Amino acid sequence: MDFDRLLFFWGHHFVLLGVTVSLALSLNLINGFCGLFSLGHQGFWGVGAYMTAVLLTVLPSGEAGLFLFALSFPLSMFAAALCGLFVGVPCLRLRGDYLAIATLGFGEILRNVAINSSFLGTSQGLSVPNVIRTTLEQTFGLNRLDARRGEMIFYMLLSAGVAALTLLILRNLMRSAHGRAITAIRDDETAAELLGVNLTRYKVLVFVLGAALAGLAGAVYANYQRYVSPNQFGFMQGVTILVIVVMGGMGSFTGTIVAGVLIYALPVLLSFAPGTWQVPVFYDPTQGGDGWVHRSPKDLWQVFFSILLIVVVLLRPQGIMGTREFSLAALFRRKPPAPPKEAGA
């Protein structure tokens, strides 16, 4: 019994953390490694989630349920990648702030399309059938509780697997000549182009790949939550992902993972604060008593979030990891010798 409570509580957060980290990793490719400032990542995530929802609700499931479930992942990636292409090709003529505004607009347009189309369930959203639990109950004949346990463990593995796959794809990409071209674009676009980097090709590649991976995270999310609605993919969700990328370090995958865990865990851990803990928040003499209004730390996670962000920005403006990657091997390696100064220079 106690085991079940632990499993369902922490399992739930583990799955959502995996989705958040996957999203932040793919956004780091676009914003951190290529230096394209996108604010529309939640849009690609939403496209993937909605694609999954539509696929699993519109088509008759039943026997084909598991097949459709498996199909939802590549199809969501494809749908999001297609959106990435449609948005990327015209928008990548824009730079800096203008690109940020255009991608922000794209995210809001998608959300409004979902709100206003009855096919996508308007603001009510769409429910997604629980393929995994149905399969476990009907095909494997598990009882209800075992099926729920099995489902949670399955999604924990799936979410971790998708995050690991995203990390592997992005790491392998960045450790290749293609990845060097992408970093070169961020550091000096003109110099990169003169060294033979096709700017359009790589920017579109980064956008499309980032969108596809966000779509994959969206498929995991929709299948797990079994419900999609426009407000799950709003601007604030996009900002949270962006904050993870900035805080972890633009150009560091391991930094993104560290910051993702920190930012995801903060409200969860604060929710454990005992009800007797009260923090004085502001002074209002009309309220009686000593005039101080108290709040529980549970309700203050956004304040802690802001403080954390300010501390990181003040102490490490380049993010927790900067552009470095954490590796066990590097911990045991000695520091390289300082560069010898050139004579006469």
Place this chain on the structure above:
Amino acid sequence: MSEGARVDRGDAVLSARGVSRCFGGLTAVCDFDLDLFAGEIVGLIGPNGAGKTTVFNLLTGVYEPTRGNISVRGCDIGRMKPDGIAGLGVARTFQNIRLFRDMTVLENVKVGCQPRKRQSLLGALVRSKHFRAEEAAFEREALELLEMMGLSEVRGVQAGALAYGQQRRLEIARALAGRPKILLLDEPAAGANERESADLQALIREIRARFDLTILVIEHDMPFVMGLVARLLVLDHGETIACGTPEEVRAHPKVIEAYLGQEAAK
């Protein structure tokens, strides 16, 4: 044009015909003609604002010519983008150094390998055999280039932390990593002392021989450029005012007036 400077050595690897570039009402380069023949080193000199760097920008596709044609190894580059021209074997360095400052020295040189990369995206993602072979080759060649430029010691250092002279040599190494046929050097000896510019001269001759290069060099340092090149073009206010061997150019009245001053004429 002087006869001595225009010996026919077959087809030019790079030729510009009547190239002009205007910015609004200003003509930065006017009716520029140039033929580069395989294996030669040609100098491009002129006072500040004469249009030398604009010529480089035209030859590498940063600017499109307002008028005229440029062809590289038989290929018209009029509407090509810089990356396409780099693919034809044209590489350059920059007057105001443009290294990737946050990358290490070695990574900078490896970025220079871009025009030669054949690895597919999928190959990179699954670490295919061909991919690993190509990456190993790039790494080996980048290290060789650093060795040659005397930068082996600092290969793991961030490029922005290097001394000025080292940064200039790193730019040359990065340009060479793409195995270009034509190398455009924009003031390689800027900020160098006498001994350093002598070393640089030797280095430029060495890379020309070793990589079978044709080199066009912009330089302010007169003894440096006079000792290095077989022939020179002199630009002033965007117009080519003289062309010929260093001796011819030195004696040309228009050049003396525009650029070298009375002392050089002695």
